Amino acid sequence: MSRRTVSLPEVWAERLGIDATDDVAQELAARFEHLTQFVLSGGIPRMGKAGAVSAEAATAHGDLWVLAGFLADARTAMTQEVNR
Template sequence: MNARALHLADLYADRLGINSPDAVQSELAARFEHLSSFVLLGGMPRAGEAGVMSAEGAAAYGELWVLDAFLTDVRAALTEGVRR
């Protein structure tokens, strides 16, 4: 593993509130699994439907935000590596 990958793992271990950078991959996978099952099983309100978001919906939104930020950071790291 290169230094950039270790840096991302350390960063996300801290952001996710987990003790070990080695657990980042499994934590992100668990969050993605929860998010995808929540969305695919109809937990999110349909477009145009008003309503109060449930606690689980709010958690899923937070997971989406974390995953989006992670993918953005990875894309930036990979793009920087390609430019060199």
């Protein structure tokens, strides 16, 4: 049984649920833009302010999680290439 090497864009296209690997960069950029706009518009409650988390805040948290995961995978891929 042979194993096929899977590229970073292929992995992330599957994780993001998009068909084309060419769309991965656009999807990640859109998530980063949403997260940035949420943070810059003051959407994050001040420390000590307990309350219900909005749907937009939950989406921003998900965007942050996705971007952090992608960056970790990209770092691993780059490290592996350097060490070859």
